[in-house]
Amino acid sequence: MKKLIYVLVILCVVAAGIFLLSPPKTVAKKKTVVVYVSEDQVFSEPILKDFEKETGITVRAVYDTEEAKSTGSMNRLIAEKDNPQADVYWANEPIRAEVLKQKGISTPYFSPNAKDIPPMFKDKDGYWTGFSARARVLVVKKGVKEKPESIEAYVQPRWKGRAVIANPLFGTTTSEVAALFTKWGDEKGRAFMVALKQNKVAISTNNGESADFVAAGQYDFSLVDSDDAVNRIRQGKDIVMVYPDQGKDEIGCFIVPNATVLIKGARHPEAGRKLIDYLLSKKTEQKLAFADCAQIPLHPGVKLPPELNPISEIKAMPVDYAEVAAKLVEIQPFLKSWMGL
Amino acid sequence: MQKRVFLAIIIVLLLLVGLLPVFSMLVNSLGLDSHFSFVAYEGVLTSRHQWVLMGHSMALSSIVTVFAVAVGVPLGILFGKTDFPFRSFFMFLFAIPLLIPPYITAVSWFDLLGREGLLAPFMGPQLTAAAGRFLFGLPGSALVLFSTFLSIPMILTMVFLKAVNPRLEEAGLLASGWRGVLKGITIPLILPGILLSAILVFLLSFGEFGVPNFLRYDVFPVESFTQFSAFYNFKAATAAAVPLAALTLAILAGEVWFLRKKGSQLRPSPDAATAFPIPLGKYRRLMFSSATVLGLVLVVLPFSVLVIQSAGIKNYVEAFNRAGDSIVRSILYAASGAVLLTFIGFFTGYLIQTKAVKFWRTIDFITIFLFALPGTVIGIGLVSLWNRPWANLIYGTSAIIILGYLARYTALTSRICATRLSQIPPSMEEAAQVAGAGWFRRMILIVAPLARRSIFAAFIVGYIFSLRDTGITMLVYPAGHDTLPVRIFTLMANGSSRLIAALCIIMIAITIVPAAILWAISRPVAGKEMT
Numbered sequence: 001m002k003k004l005i006y007v008l009v010i011l012c013v014v015a016a017g018i019f020l021l022s023p024p025k026t027v028a029k030k031k032t033v034v035v036y037v038s039e040d041q042v043f044s045e046p047i048l049k050d051f052e053k054e055t056g057i058t059v060r061a062v063y064d065t066e067e068a069k070s071t072g073s074m075n076r077l078i079a080e081k082d083n084p085q086a087d088v089y090w091a092n093e094p095i096r097a098e099v100l101k102q103k104g105i106s107t108p109y110f111s112p113n114a115k116d117i118p119p120m121f122k123d124k125d126g127y128w129t130g131f132s133a134r135a136r137v138l139v140v141k142k143g144v145k146e147k148p149e150s151i152e153a154y155v156q157p158r159w160k161g162r163a164v165i166a167n168p169l170f171g172t173t174t175s176e177v178a179a180l181f182t183k184w185g186d187e188k189g190r191a192f193m194v195a196l197k198q199n200k201v202a203i204s205t206n207n208g209e210s211a212d213f214v215a216a217g218q219y220d221f222s223l224v225d226s227d228d229a230v231n232r233i234r235q236g237k238d239i240v241m242v243y244p245d246q247g248k249d250e251i252g253c254f255i256v257p258n259a260t261v262l263i264k265g266a267r268h269p270e271a272g273r274k275l276i277d278y279l280l281s282k283k284t285e286q287k288l289a290f291a292d293c294a295q296i297p298l299h300p301g302v303k304l305p306p307e308l309n310p311i312s313e314i315k316a317m318p319v320d321y322a323e324v325a326a327k328l329v330e331i332q333p334f335l336k337s338w339m340g341l
Numbered sequence: 342m343q344k345r346v347f348l349a350i351i352i353v354l355l356l357l358v359g360l361l362p363v364f365s366m367l368v369n370s371l372g373l374d375s376h377f378s379f380v381a382y383e384g385v386l387t388s389r390h391q392w393v394l395m396g397h398s399m400a401l402s403s404i405v406t407v408f409a410v411a412v413g414v415p416l417g418i419l420f421g422k423t424d425f426p427f428r429s430f431f432m433f434l435f436a437i438p439l440l441i442p443p444y445i446t447a448v449s450w451f452d453l454l455g456r457e458g459l460l461a462p463f464m465g466p467q468l469t470a471a472a473g474r475f476l477f478g479l480p481g482s483a484l485v486l487f488s489t490f491l492s493i494p495m496i497l498t499m500v501f502l503k504a505v506n507p508r509l510e511e512a513g514l515l516a517s518g519w520r521g522v523l524k525g526i527t528i529p530l531i532l533p534g535i536l537l538s539a540i541l542v543f544l545l546s547f548g549e550f551g552v553p554n555f556l557r558y559d560v561f562p563v564e565s566f567t568q569f570s571a572f573y574n575f576k577a578a579t580a581a582a583v584p585l586a587a588l589t590l591a592i593l594a595g596e597v598w599f600l601r602k603k604g605s606q607l608r609p610s611p612d613a614a615t616a617f618p619i620p621l622g623k624y625r626r627l628m629f630s631s632a633t634v635l636g637l638v639l640v641v642l643p644f645s646v647l648v649i650q651s652a653g654i655k656n657y658v659e660a661f662n663r664a665g666d667s668i669v670r671s672i673l674y675a676a677s678g679a680v681l682l683t684f685i686g687f688f689t690g691y692l693i694q695t696k697a698v699k700f701w702r703t704i705d706f707i708t709i710f711l712f713a714l715p716g717t718v719i720g721i722g723l724v725s726l727w728n729r730p731w732a733n734l735i736y737g738t739s740a741i742i743i744l745g746y747l748a749r750y751t752a753l754t755s756r757i758c759a760t761r762l763s764q765i766p767p768s769m770e771e772a773a774q775v776a777g778a779g780w781f782r783r784m785i786l787i788v789a790p791l792a793r794r795s796i797f798a799a800f801i802v803g804y805i806f807s808l809r810d811t812g813i814t815m816l817v818y819p820a821g822h823d824t825l826p827v828r829i830f831t832l833m834a835n836g837s838s839r840l841i842a843a844l845c846i847i848m849i850a851i852t853i854v855p856a857a858i859l860w861a862i863s864r865p866v867a868g869k870e871m872t
Contacts, residue, residue: 034820034821035820036820040831040834040835040836041831041832041834041836042832042834042835042836042837043835059821060819060820060821060822061820061821062818062820062821062823063823063831064831064834065811065815065827065830065831065833065834075575075717075721075816076724076816078575079575079721079724079725079728079816080724080728082728082729083728083729083730083736085728085736085737085819085820086820205554205555205557208835212456216456216457218456231835292835293835340390
C-alpha cells in the first residue's frame, strides 16, 4: 500500500512537471495572437471571444488586475522589451501607448479600419490608434442647484469642501491633470492644483469611488470617467452627468480613447494586425457602447445608447497625447509632493 | 560526499531561483547609463515622508503582530492542549481568512460595514458613518490583517505544543497546577515557535499593500508600488523595497540573538503521543462561548457577505463558466509548487538545522529576505532574468510561476521543516551512520519518516500560499494561463459582485478541501512519527 502511494506521488509529480513545462496548447498552432489588456476583463473578454469565433484565431490574453491599478500589463511589456511575448497591447488610454512608443516597445501599423477615426485620436506615425473613448465628465448629485459646468468649479469658493477627485497619481485623473498643464501652461496648472487643496477637495482612491461618494450624497460633484457615471445612472443612482467646459471659449472635455498598439518584434504580427483591425471596427465600437462600460464610438454613424452623446457633439479638449504623455512624466514629482509623498 | 554535493545543488538552486532575479534587479537599480549610481536610492532615503510611511507600516505591523500573538497563542493552546470541544472545526474556522488574499477580506468588510453594506440598513446613518471611519484607516487595516494572520500563531503554537515532552509537564504538575506548568514550562518551551509566528505575522503585515491601500492607510510599500505603477520606474521601485529588506534582516538578527540566549529544549519523547489534555472544567463553557463569538465576528460575519452575495446556483455556474480553466490551473500549479517547496524546504531546513554548511545562517537569511520582499519586485526580477529567447521553456510556460513560488515561499517550508528537524535527536541519524547507512539512506529511512508530519504541514502551507499568490503570478503568468486569484482580481474591475463572491467561495473550497484531506491522511502517520 505504502509503495503504491509512493508510486502514485512520483507519477503525479512527473505528470505535473510535463504539464508545467509544456508550452500553452495553442503556441504550436499558427493562428494565435497574444494580447495584453488594460481594459477591464469583463468588457474586453467578450470582444476577444467574438474575435476568436469570427476569425478562428486563438486569443491568449493577459489582463490587468484591479489591485495593481491596471498597470501590470504595462510593467510586463516594459520588462519584456528585449524578448516580447505580446503581439498586441489593448491600452485603456493613449498615454500608456505613448509611453510604449517612447520606450521603443511598439511598432507602427496603419489599420484600414482607422480611416474614419479623427486624427486627434491616433498617432500620426501609426504607433497607436484610438477607438471607443471615455469622456472625462462631471458627475453631479441630483438636486444640486446651478450645477458645475467646468472643472474650474473645483476651485470656486462655492464648492469648498463639496467636491471629490480621484488620486491624481493614477489613471485617467493623472492624464487629465497632465492635459490641463499642456493647455494652461505649468504656472496655471500648478496654481489650479494648489487651489484644489485650498478649496478642501477630497481625494478618493479611484474614479468609481468618487462617483459612489457623489451618488451617496457625500459630495456634490466629482470629475470621473463617463463609464463610471453611466454605470451608476443605469443603476438608478441620484446623479446626473455633465460634459464640462463646453462653452465657446472653454477648453472642452478631455477624451480618453482606448488604444491599440502593435508590439515591436511580435511573434504573431499577422494575427496581431487582424486583431487590431477587429478592435478598430465599427462593430466593436458599437458593442463597447452598449456594454456596461458605455464607451463613446470614434467612428461616425455608430449606434449609441441614450445616455451617451456622439463624439461629434462633444467639444473635445484638443490635445496632443504625445505632449500629454511627456508632461505627465515631467509633473510626476510635483504631483507626488502635492499628494504628500 | 553525497550530502555535500546534494546540499550544494539545493543551495545553487535556491540562489538561481530566488536570489539571482532579485540580485539582477539590485544591480540594475545601482546603474545609471552604465555607471554606478545611487540616484534611485536618493529619493527614497532622503525623503522625510518615506520615514513617516515607515512609521505607519511599523505601527500597523506591530499592532497586528501584538494582537495576533496575544490571541493566536491562547487559541493554539486551547485547541492544541485542552479538552476544548470541536477543536478541528474551530481551527479551520480561524484559518479561513488566511486562505484567501487579504484584499478580498477587506472588500468583504467593506461590503458589510460600508455605506451600502449589508449592515447599513440596521445600523442607521450615524453608526454606519462611525463604522466607515473605523474601517478606513489604521483600525480597519489592523482588523483585516489581524483576522487574516491570526491563524499563524495559532497553528504554530499547536504544532510546537506537539513537540513538548509531556514528562516535563507531568513533573511540573507534581509541584503546581496547569497554570503554573503552562507559565513555567510549556510556554517557555514553545517560545521559538511563538517568536517565529510573530516574525511571520510582522513581515507579512509589513509587506502588505492591497489592504492598507484599499482602506486608505498609507504605508511604506506604497512607495515601491507607486514607482512600479505610476512611474514604471523599476530602479526606484527596487530602491524603495530595500528598506523592507533591511528591516527583515534586522528582525532576523534579533531572532538569532534571542534564540541563542534562550536555546531550545524541544525534544520528542517516546510517550509524547500519550500526553493528556488540560481539563478546562468550569471554564469550558466560557472558553467555548468566547471562541465562538470571536469566530463569528472575525470570520463568519465578513464571509457571510460572500455566502449571501453568491447565493444561487446561477452564480456558481457563471463562475465555473468564466473561471473553470483558472480553477484547474490554480490547483495544479499550487500542488506542483507545494511539492517542490516541500522538497527544497526540507533540505534547506536540514542544512540550516544541522549547520551543514558554514554559511547556513546566510541561507536562512536569504529565504526570509525573499519572503519579505514585495511580490512585484520578485516578479519583475524573474521577468528580467528569465525572459530571454533561450529560456522560453521556462518563461513561456507555467514553470515561471513555480519558480516564483519557490523564490518567495521557501522560507515557510524551510522553517517548518527546520523546526521539526531540531526536535529529532542527532543520535538517531548518527546511529544509522555508524551502522553504515549512507546519507541518502539516512535521510529517506530515518530523518524524513521522523519528520513526516512537518513534511505534510510544509506541503499544506506551500499549497495554501502558492494558491493565494497574486503578487508574483500576475506579473509572470504566460498569456492565457492565469490562476484563480488573478482571475478574481481581473474580474473585480467592474465585474458583478455576485460572480466575485462565488469565485471567492470556490477559492476557499479548493484551498480547504485538499488541505483537509491531506491533513486527515497525515494524522495516522503523526502518531507513529514521534515514536
